[in-house]
Amino acid sequence: MLELRKISKHFGGVRAVDGVDLAVARGEILALIGPNGSGKSTIVNLICGLFPLTAGRVVFDGADITDAPMHARVSGGVARTFQNIRLFGQLTVWQNLWVAQNSGEQRRQSFGRRWFGGSRGARGEVERTLEFFDLAHKSNELAANLAFGEQRRLEFARALSAKPALLLLDEPAAGMNAEEIDQLDNRIRKVRDDGVTVLLIEHHMELVMSIADRIAVLNFGRKIAEGTPASVQANPLVREAYLGTPEQA
């Protein structure tokens, strides 16, 4: 479904990502792990087109999207969350989801429909997403006024409301307590079961080991391992680079 072919991103002399090959298969949860600064978030940024690649190609669903603009990639089916929560704080929870979720559908709506509130289907879609993330009671609250945990959920909801085929989750568990991580685990599974492919970047190893079908490990911008959770855990290179440090394991 998604294929990264020898992608590189250099910031001046810093090789943030250096010739990484990575393939994500349809319907799987692929976790991308690695120490801080190993290039995980950069890869997400490259996939969604936040900045241009230094080298390599990004192929999504058989089409080369290396040079496609951001909004075109979204309607093509790529959506993401941000590690540091990024919401439209001055808009309500409802509005945060309402426009996003139409990115694909909106194009098919007439101008008048868009002007007068979108189709009934679009509104129902927002309702369901709010229910799923337990945010329905906050529907008319400004996003900026939400509590941290709610903002995290809204961040996930916002990305999901763009109806992605491929969802990029950039450290969704950051700052969450055990119970919230449990709910997150369930939600990611549910999303995958609904047919969304997930690329998960995460430091929380328990979550990664619990839900990932496969894991790829980055270190210094290069991929050093890829495989099932068990095989990655057993890999000495990975242990040395990442899992071996006690405070992160």
Add this chain to the structure above:
Amino acid sequence: MDDYMIGVLSNIGVVSFVALSAYLLLLTGEISFGQQAFFAIGAYAAGIATALWGWPLALALAWGAVSGGGAAVLVGIPTLRLHGLYFSIATLAFAEMVRILFELFRYQVEIDGELVGPNGAEGFRGIRYIFDHNIDAVQFLALIYSLLVAVLLGFVLLERSQTGVAFRMIGEDATLAGLQGISVARHKVLAAGLAGALAGVGGGLYAHLTTYVEPRIFDVMLGVHSLAYGLIGGLGTAFGPLLGVLIDIGLLESIRPLAGYRMIIFGGIVAVLLIVRPRGLLDEKLVHRIGRLFVRSWPAKKDGRGKPA
């Protein structure tokens, strides 16, 4: 109502159009110092239409809107690729260009043995439509305010529409808006075009209100003021810039003892508010709170809550 009062109210009404024009661009996060250029284009276009071509007023105002909007789209397509400060500087440069071009612009026709039409820096005299058609000041005032009410109604609809929400999304975080599938460039050009058309209508009204326009009127201060109206009054609702106009023209310019200190007080208000309330008196949070006092589900659709669609 005495003539002075009518004059002040007409002035407030006309300037509100430019203020709303700047406000619309502020929604998408762009600071334009050049909306007076589209005001000028609208004024000249509408004035020429009635005085030289003999068009009816309604058609002339529409023509002013089309000229202002068209010019704004043409300018917007290249300049909206610039970001932040660079866009502001580009709009400023463009507006000065337009003003200087109007100083060179001569297009006069002899009507009843008299030369009528724009005459460069001399200005454009004899836009006498309202005299020729016996429209008195109160009737023209009513016209200004009916159009203003229609525009405000449009804004209320816009704020409830997905297009309006998309504008605000772009204003808050253009990258994130792009990542939500919103075409940032297209929405910005749309906003610029609508804003230009609004300023154009305002210009057309202004030309017929004063019967005389000259390039000097459309200088940078008009642009700076229209921008400041939104920043003072608030960016949470279209009534924000109107509040700004009321404070400036209604209070400072029109109360005679204050008039001499207008710019000093106005500058002070801007400075203080930018520190205390960076998004104006009626900012998003306040508007949201007020809205919820009246409508529980505001601003989502009325059937957006409770009833599953």
